[in-house]
Amino acid sequence: DSGVTQTPKHLITATGQRVTLRCSPRSGDLSVYWYQQSLDQGLQFLIQYYNGEERAKGNILERFSAQQFPDLHSELNLSSLELGDSALYFCASSGQRGYSPLHFGNGTRLTVT
Amino acid sequence: DAKTTQPNSMESNEEEPVHLPCNHSTISGTDYIHWYRQLPSQGPEYVIHGLTSNVNNRMASLAIAEDRKSSTLILHRATLRDAAVYYCILRANSGGSNYKLTFGKGTLLTVNP
Numbered sequence: 001d002s003g004v005t006q007t008p009k010h011l012i013t014a015t016g017q018r019v020t021l022r023c024s025p026r027s028g029d030l031s032v033y034w035y036q037q038s039l040d041q042g043l044q045f046l047i048q049y050y051n052g053e054e055r056a057k058g059n060i061l062e063r064f065s066a067q068q069f070p071d072l073h074s075e076l077n078l079s080s081l082e083l084g085d086s087a088l089y090f091c092a093s094s095g096q097r098g099y100s101p102l103h104f105g106n107g108t109r110l111t112v113t
Numbered sequence: 114d115a116k117t118t119q120p121n122s123m124e125s126n127e128e129e130p131v132h133l134p135c136n137h138s139t140i141s142g143t144d145y146i147h148w149y150r151q152l153p154s155q156g157p158e159y160v161i162h163g164l165t166s167n168v169n170n171r172m173a174s175l176a177i178a179e180d181r182k183s184s185t186l187i188l189h190r191a192t193l194r195d196a197a198v199y200y201c202i203l204r205a206n207s208g209g210s211n212y213k214l215t216f217g218k219g220t221l222l223t224v225n226p
Binding site for chain 2: 101
């Protein structure tokens with residue numbers, strides 16, 4: 001058990017809809033990362049937050065947004081969903097040092113029909 | 114991010130040692146070498162990391178070349194549960210709080226009974 005909790009585990013929705021994925025980091029971790037994994041793209045970094053502030057941005061679409069709340073949990077919002085957004089979405093958290101490992105949750109599997 | 118090169122796949126027999134190589138010729142002096150693995154249908158899992166010296170933990174050993182341009186992850190006795198994709202990643206430690214990991218394609222390890 002990594003200590004990172006992601007909800008929901010599965011999500012099925014239709015094109016054009018909006019969904020919110022939730023992540024609770026390990027106790028004490030201030031950094032939260034979001035990754036997308038699809039069959040043809042591998043693990044793609046989307047965005048990182050550190051203590052409520054955005055720290056790094058990867059290949060995140062404009063239709064996607066995220067935030068980290070004062071209690072350090074994070075939410076990833078996906079809107080105007082397309083079939084190609086179907087993927088596994090992973091959240092990870094880490095401590096404050098550059099060598100601190102990332103601890104990943106078990107992911108949310110999003111299916112857009 | 115500095116790039117790593119790993120074989121696409123490797124095969125091993127159960128209870129034999131496995132040496133997973135990684136080349137990172139453009140590594141900078143402050144980059145940590147991290148290894149993660151991803152079992153089927155799970156999030157990536159931290160295995161080990163190092164900077165200059167060889168490292169051991171309960172999961173594996175990490176052997177780092179003297180010039181730091183390559184490293185080897187060593188599983189001392191492979192089990193069927195070690196079958197996974199193994200990722201070698203360089204993680205910058207240049208200060209600040211941007212410590213994202215950039216995943217490549219990794220090495221798919223198959224363990225034969």
